[in-house]
Amino acid sequence: MSTITAALGTDRARRLRAVLTVLFAGAVAVGAPFYFAPFQVFQLTMVLLYAVALAGLNLLVGFGGQISLGHGAFFAAGAYAAAVMLDRYDTGHLATLPVAAAGCFLLGLGFGVPALRLRGLYLALVTLSFAVFLPPLLKRLEPVTGGSMGLTVDKLQPPAWSGLAEDQWMYFVVLAVTAVALLLARNLLRSRVGRALLAVRDNESAAEVMGVRLSLHKTLAFAWSAMFAGVAGCLYTWVIGFVSPDSFSFVLSITLLAGLVVGGLGSLYGPLLGAAFVMYVPSVSQDLSEAAPGVVFGLLIIAVMFVAPTGLAGLPGRVLGAVARRLPRTAAALDRTPEAESAPDAEPKSRTESGTSATLDPADPAVVDAEPVGAPPRTEKE
Amino acid sequence: MSAVTDLLQQVVEGLGSGAVYASLALALVLIHRFTGIVNFAQGELAMLSTYVAWQLVASGMPFWLALPVTLAVSFAGGMLVERIVIRPVQGAPELTVVIVTVGLFIFVNALAGLIWSFTVKDFPQPFPDGAIDLSGVRVDWSTLGIIGVVAVVMGLLYLLFQHTSIGLVMRAVACNPSSARLSGIRVGRVLMLGWGLAATVGAVSGVLVAPVLFLEPNMMGGVLIYAFAAATLGGFDSPVGAVVGGLFVGVAETLTGAYVDVIGADLKVGVPLVIILAVLLVRPQGLFGRAAVERA
Numbered sequence: 147m148s149t150i151t152a153a154l155g156t157d158r159a160r161r162l163r164a165v166l167t168v169l170f171a172g173a174v175a176v177g178a179p180f181y182f183a184p185f186q187v188f189q190l191t192m193v194l195l196y197a198v199a200l201a202g203l204n205l206l207v208g209f210g211g212q213i214s215l216g217h218g219a220f221f222a223a224g225a226y227a228a229a230v231m232l233d234r235y236d237t238g239h240l241a242t243l244p245v246a247a248a249g250c251f252l253l254g255l256g257f258g259v260p261a262l263r264l265r266g267l268y269l270a271l272v273t274l275s276f277a278v279f280l281p282p283l284l285k286r287l288e289p290v291t292g293g294s295m296g297l298t299v300d301k302l303q304p305p306a307w308s309g310l311a312e313d314q315w316m317y318f319v320v321l322a323v324t325a326v327a328l329l330l331a332r333n334l335l336r337s338r339v340g341r342a343l344l345a346v347r348d349n350e351s352a353a354e355v356m357g358v359r360l361s362l363h364k365t366l367a368f369a370w371s372a373m374f375a376g377v378a379g380c381l382y383t384w385v386i387g388f389v390s391p392d393s394f395s396f397v398l399s400i401t402l403l404a405g406l407v408v409g410g411l412g413s414l415y416g417p418l419l420g421a422a423f424v425m426y427v428p429s430v431s432q433d434l435s436e437a438a439p440g441v442v443f444g445l446l447i448i449a450v451m452f453v454a455p456t457g458l459a460g461l462p463g464r465v466l467g468a469v470a471r472r473l474p475r476t477a478a479a480l481d482r483t484p485e486a487e488s489a490p491d492a493e494p495k496s497r498t499e500s501g502t503s504a505t506l507d508p509a510d511p512a513v514v515d516a517e518p519v520g521a522p523p524r525t526e527k528e
Numbered sequence: 529m530s531a532v533t534d535l536l537q538q539v540v541e542g543l544g545s546g547a548v549y550a551s552l553a554l555a556l557v558l559i560h561r562f563t564g565i566v567n568f569a570q571g572e573l574a575m576l577s578t579y580v581a582w583q584l585v586a587s588g589m590p591f592w593l594a595l596p597v598t599l600a601v602s603f604a605g606g607m608l609v610e611r612i613v614i615r616p617v618q619g620a621p622e623l624t625v626v627i628v629t630v631g632l633f634i635f636v637n638a639l640a641g642l643i644w645s646f647t648v649k650d651f652p653q654p655f656p657d658g659a660i661d662l663s664g665v666r667v668d669w670s671t672l673g674i675i676g677v678v679a680v681v682m683g684l685l686y687l688l689f690q691h692t693s694i695g696l697v698m699r700a701v702a703c704n705p706s707s708a709r710l711s712g713i714r715v716g717r718v719l720m721l722g723w724g725l726a727a728t729v730g731a732v733s734g735v736l737v738a739p740v741l742f743l744e745p746n747m748m749g750g751v752l753i754y755a756f757a758a759a760t761l762g763g764f765d766s767p768v769g770a771v772v773g774g775l776f777v778g779v780a781e782t783l784t785g786a787y788v789d790v791i792g793a794d795l796k797v798g799v800p801l802v803i804i805l806a807v808l809l810v811r812p813q814g815l816f817g818r819a820a821v822e823r824a
Contacts, residue, residue: 207623211621211623212623213623213626213627215568215630260805260808260809267566267622267626268760268804268808268812270566270568270626271566271756271760271804272801272804272805272808274568274753274756275753275756275757275797275800275801275804276801278749278750278753278797278801279795279797279798279801282794282795282797282798283795283798285794286792286794286795396749400630400633400634403627403630404630404631404634407627407631435642436641436646437638437639437640437641437642437646438638438642439638440634440635440637440638440639440641441635441638441639441642443631443634443635443638444631444632444633444634444635444636444637444638444639445631445635446631447627447628447630447631447634447635448613448628448631448632448635451617451624451627451628451631452616452617455624
């Protein structure tokens with residue numbers, strides 16, 4: 147143990163630690179469905195599929211600095227695409243996934259083009275009105291969508307060779323899709339596109355002057371983000387086996403945004419925390435009263451924006467950083483945590499992967515950039 | 529009834545609902561002018577004000593006394609919201625502020641549900657029943673009343689901004705906050721005042737629309753979408769634009785609902801979406817707005 151701690155500062159050990167963390171998380175994720183009761187496994191499955199939608203929303207809001215109040219609509223579009231294909235054309239479950247993804251990508255592209263010509267504000271307006279418009283539209287298109295009665299389709303069935311129960315099989319399929327989606331989101335952010343997005347978020351005019359094509363990247367980010375929501379919707383249909391317009395009201399869009407903000411904007415594992423939030427907070431607080439989830443969500447969003455703009459995901463780093471600053475210099479030097487030690491030499495490339503080390507030292511300009519929504523009110527507006 | 533009177537009838541009804549959209553759009557534009565913020569919670573604040581009015585009337589107060597009390601409460605409430613919720617994020621990136629107003633939206637909506645439950649409540653119609661007949665076109669007293677109240681609110685705001693010293697101060701802050709601060713204006717207080725005014729104007733829209741839509745916590749959600757379309761059409765910086773846009777959206781909504789069979793009553797909520805998209809594609813700054821020029 148002590149040898150590992152001693153070597154933690156080096157790059158190789160850091161990689162080793164990352165691999166160990168991934169292996170551990172993977173082992174927990176694979177073991178979970180054999181340990182929990184079917185209903186709990188179902189809840190975990192829902193957390194995973196919400197995480198896909200939130201990862202998409204995070205691309206747009208956390209990294210792109212745009213805001214969508216209508217991601218529930220893309221979620222719904224993906225869910226209905228899958229349900230209609232299963233219901234009318236009797237395709238297999240797997241065939242619905244690429245269709246839902248591609249359909250939502252194109253839908254996002256279509257809405258992004260007019261909305262993103264201006265500031266992000268208009269995207270919020272357009273997506274909000276789209277989210278409000280979609281449920282009545284789904285009810286109207288009754289011959290295809292089943293109207294307000296919705297559609298009931300087959301859930302994902304485990305193949306005989308697996309020997310798994312239905313809930314376990316669904317969990318593993320959703321886990322696989324989620325893992326791929328999160329990996330995709332992570333790699334996308336490290337690519338040219340991701341860096342362009344970050345530049346646009348931090349200073350639009352400067353990014354444009356540096357040669358970033360604003361409208362192209364903003365629109366693409368929105369389309370990617372809609373695609374993730376569509377994939378999550380498709381998984382929803384697989385898992386629930388039922389879609390109806392009322393499941394995808396405007397509240398869903400707001401809840402997704404709330405979950406993301408609380409989980410942590412601009413953090414890679416924020417979506418997972420946020421998804422757990424979206425899943426468990428309503429079910430726990432609904433026992434108190436119908437309005438309780440809303441009160442909790444509303445207050446938490448405002449509180450998070452005031453005191454912890456990095457959300458739950460960034461909280462440990464912020465707390466650690468605050469403690470490290472408060473401690474007297476000598477004491478801090480004696481028992482510096484490994485993270486604190488590595489913070490000053492944290493290269494910009496590691497910013498996105500580890501929110502904890504990046505938020506330790508606010509004097510570092512790179513760190514200020516890592517703050518997703520601008521925690522310290524910047525005065526550049528005046 | 530001839531086709532022409534039928535059309536006029538629809539237009540009159542459209543103007544009635546358009547006046548409500550106009551007043552909520554006016555509230556949105558007021559806040560946007562002062563702070564550059566689009567307040568997504570505006571409709572919910574109006575809904576909360578309407579509940580205050582309902583509570584007062586339900587406890588036995590006559591409507592025309594409850595109204596000024598409600599407006600005063602809304603004014604104070606709006607100032608309080610600015611001070612407590614918005615001031616801490618003033619100057620933060622736009623995304624932060626938008627998310628805070630969305631949080632406020634969720635909170636206020638749920639709060640109303642917590643206090644008054646989600647069951648629909650009957651709101652008293654303040655205007656007399658009946659209608660006047662203008663050569664075949666029925667104009668309800670309530671429609672006339674709504675248009676009249678919104679006109680009065682517009683007139684008062686005009687007088688306030690153009691003919692009082694406080695209005696001059698407010699325009700100075702809206703125009704250039706830092707210069708206003710340098711010339712001795714207490715910008716924070718003026719912003720509070722702006723939010724108070726916006727909440728009051730919003731409350732008017734809530735009280736006017738409540739007898740038609742019935743009172744429940746989600747009442748203003750739809751109205752907010754129409755108000756956004758109205759403000760986008762008129763230009764987010766123009767109070768006149770908000771009113772013109774509101775009336776236009778109201779008429780457009782009623783006419784498409786009545787004459788375009790594919791749309792019908794259930795899909796009318798698509799009209800604001802189409803209007804917003806069309807405005808953004810054709811004239812992004814709106815009819816009366818100025819095109820924004822950005823300097824880094």
